[in-house]
Amino acid sequence: MSSKSSNLEEFHATQAPTDRPSKRPRHLCSLGTGEVIHVLAYTARFDKINEFEFVVQGLARCLYTMESAVTDVRVCHPCCGEVVFIVTFVSKAALSRFCTGPQKTFEEQLEGLISTGDDGKKPSFQRSGTMMPAAHTLDSLLDFLKANVKGDDHTAHDVRTVSKEIERWFPRPSEYEQYISVDPSNPTKYTRNVVHTDENMDVILMCWPAGCKSSIHDHDASSCWVTVVEGEVHEVQYQLPRLDRKFLEAEQKDPANAIGTCGQLKIVNTACLDTGGVTGTYANNDIGIHRVENRSDKLSCSLHIYAPPLRKMKIFDEEGNVHVHLATKSNPVDLGDECGGNECDGVCVLRKGIFDVDAWNKNRVK
The missing domain is CATH 2.60.120.10 (Jelly Rolls)
Known part of the structure; x- marks a missing residue:
């Protein structure tokens, strides 16, 4: 057993459960901007594709011209009869206003033209969440x-x-x-x-x-x-x-x-x-x-x-x-003679990333 493992076991053995904080109030997305992404996907009924396309073209134009409480708008058009709206809001409160206002209004325009949910009144997919930051491990x-x-x-x-x-x-x-x-x-x-x-x-x-x-x-x-x-x-x-x-x-x-x-x-x-x-x-x-x-x-x-x-x-x-x-190089300096520090020989072994970003950015990935 390594000294590092034994140190950790000794620590847990000597500490009561309440000696460490019971929960960590910080969440991953709290490190980000607080923006909220809203994703809506709609699929046309087979016999209503042309009408659907006409309406979503108008919806896309409206969304692209939104400025208040919005930081980004993207519209994905996989094929005729399908559309995905991706709208980024400054806050959850702004998203809530959108859902009860503009989204409700344009879904009334799509009623009878889309093929899923509540007799063609709702998106085939809807998901919202806080934007995940580029947080470090x-x-x-x-x-x-x-x-x-x-x-x-x-x-x-x-x-x-x-x-x-x-x-x-x-x-x-x-x-x-x-x-x-x-x-x-x-x-x-x-x-x-x-x-x-x-x-x-x-x-x-x-x-x-x-x-x-x-x-x-x-x-x-x-x-x-x-x-x-x-x-x-x-x-x-x-x-x-x-x-x-x-x-x-x-x-x-x-x-x-x-x-x-x-x-x-x-x-x-x-x-x-x-x-x-x-x-x-x-x-x-x-x-x-x-x-x-x-x-x-x-x-x-x-x-x-x-x-x-x-x-x-x-x-x-x-x-x-x-x-x-x-202190010597092999013994990093303690913060004062009285500290009683316990030096550890542990050195972090870096793991590889999930994929080779450098190779991708240099066009080396085929």
């Missing part, structure tokens, strides 16, 4: 990050673009549960579990038992993206304080053991990240330093992307102390 998100997150420091990153792509990830438990673990020796401490690591970034799933929090820390030259996966966490941002000369000199001479004092820590922002609201945040040293807290009574999980990998950081406390913490 964990695999496709990692593919995007590997292709787009590169460079020696945070100034090399297109932060806005990367943040938007991370927001498009719809985390499913089947993707991330293998990375959930707790420290068997102290289940109240949070853990850091490696999802992916390379020369450009570390991707870490962090598990936050009820009531735990990280140290207050900076991110050296790195970008730090955080997105909540399960439950909720609070990010508390602080203004980067002034450092005394003793620390600055020590950091130059002996970075691994540098200690000193800093000015008062000032909170500049506190944000609640949860799966039903704002899900992500971003930090670098130009923005400030931060800590992450689980203020709830249930386990929370969050995905952290450190780019480049975070091998050096400063740890601060409210008493005005600061010290440097270093």
Whole structure:
């Protein structure tokens, strides 16, 4: 049995059913625009094809000229005697108005001309639903990050673009549960579990038992993206304080053991990240330093992307102390000496996509 499997079994064995959120309020389509697609298909009676064609031609023209509450209209004409209308509305409320208004009116025009439902009064097919977004799986998100997150420091990153792509990830438990673990020796401490690591970034799933929090820390030259996966966490941002000369000199001479004092820590922002609201945040040293807290009574999980990998950081406390913490490449840095992190040797193995989109786009599919 792998250490990863045993970690997960130990976690489930030590957690009561109520220690994890009972339901995930976010739905896949909530990541999209909220538009609603309405599909209507009609088939003419065999002896009414010409009359049917005349009416649907007029209906198509009306639909194509709709502007209010509509974002797209498509009319498919498979053959004479068949038509499919595909109308995209801005909201469910707009669709409801259409169904009780224009649709009811034009179906009266089709009465007796179509062959199905209620003596030729209803469509042969009708279906409506929210537009599904181009949401990421964990695999496709990692593919995007590997292709787009590169460079020696945070100034090399297109932060806005990367943040938007991370927001498009719809985390499913089947993707991330293998990375959930707790420290068997102290289940109240949070853990850091490696999802992916390379020369450009570390991707870490962090598990936050009820009531735990990280140290207050900076991110050296790195970008730090955080997105909540399960439950909720609070990010508390602080203004980067002034450092005394003793620390600055020590950091130059002996970075691994540098200690000193800093000015008062000032909170500049506190944000609640949860799966039903704002899900992500971003930090670098130009923005400030931060800590992450689980203020709830249930386990929370969050995905952290450190780019480049975070091998050096400063740890601060409210008493005005600061010290440097270093880590090796094989042991991604913990968020403070006190964190008690449980490092995992798990590396995500990417699966192939459903089909080869690149080959299709390059006209290589026959």
